[in-house]
Amino acid sequence: MIARVTRKPRKKRIVILGGGFGGVYAAMQLEKLLARENAVEVCLVSRDNFFLFTPMLHEIAASDLEITNIVNPLRSPRLPATNRL
């Protein structure tokens, strides 16, 4: 008997390297553009699980702000659930 194996077509995966400004904004924009596209998955790869808002870094050095004010987790509800980190 010959067994016939039928495979589900794999989702296309877009892999974004780096969770900085470029990576996070690319992921957010692609998620918006591909929101109804079930065959595509957006995957963000980053060394750190946080996004650092560098333009306000000097205010941390000057003790005007706490570091928690400019650091946000990448696995946050603000990034759509289909993102993988």
Ligand SMILES: Cc1cc2nc3c(=O)[nH]c(=O)nc-3n(C[C@H](O)[C@H](O)[C@H](O)COP(=O)(O)OP(=O)(O)OC[C@H]3O[C@@H](n4cnc5c(N)ncnc54)[C@H](O)[C@@H]3O)c2cc1C
């Ligand atoms: C103090 C400071 C103030 C700034 N102020 C401004 C400003 O006012 N206006 C402005 O336009 N620009 C400003 N910049 C510049 C701005 O931060 C950068 O231009 C911008 O962050 C570059 O974005 P990027 O996505 O290319 O890189 P980054 O934001 O540096 O992101 C790179 C990401 O890749 C990840 N990564 C690196 N190597 C690996 C690896 N091997 N594996 C996995 N992940 C990895 C890092 O963890 C990081 O998340 C400032 C920079 C600094 C340092």
